[in-house]
Amino acid sequence: MAVAALTFHTTPAPAQMPRARVHLRGTSRIDANASRSGTKLVIQGNLVDDAARAVANEKVTLQVRSASGGHEPLALTGAAATGCSERSSPPTLERANTAVIKTDDVGRFCVRLVGSRHVS
Secondary structure: OOEEEEEEEOOOOOOOOOOOEEEEEEEEEEEEEEEEEOOEEEEEEEEEEOOOOEOOOOEEEEOOOOOOOOOOOOOOOOOEEEEOOOOOOOOEEEEOOEEEEEOOOOOEEEEEEEOOOOOO
C-alpha cells in the first residue's frame, strides 16, 4: 500500500490573515486474484487510488506464499514469469522470492508463473 503526503503553505494577501496549512494524504489499493490455468498460476488485478481511479504505470511487487500457512515467500527463481498479453509489461525478478510488474495505462496488471515446483 502506498501512502502519499503533501504539505504546503499559502501566503495570505492581507497581513492580518493567518497562514493556512493544508495536509493531504492519499492511499492506493490493490484488487487482485490468483487462479490456475493448466500448470500456470495467473495473478491479475488493478491498482487504484483512494478515489477509485486507476493508477497507471506503477510498480507492483509480487510474492507468493504457501496456502498451507507458510510465512516466508516462496522462491520464484525456477519459475518463468510472463505478462498475460502482448501489451502486458514483462515482470522482472527483483529477488529470489520477489517479482515486480508494472501496471498498464488503466492500472491493470497480470502475470503468469509456470515452471517452479512451488508455483506449478
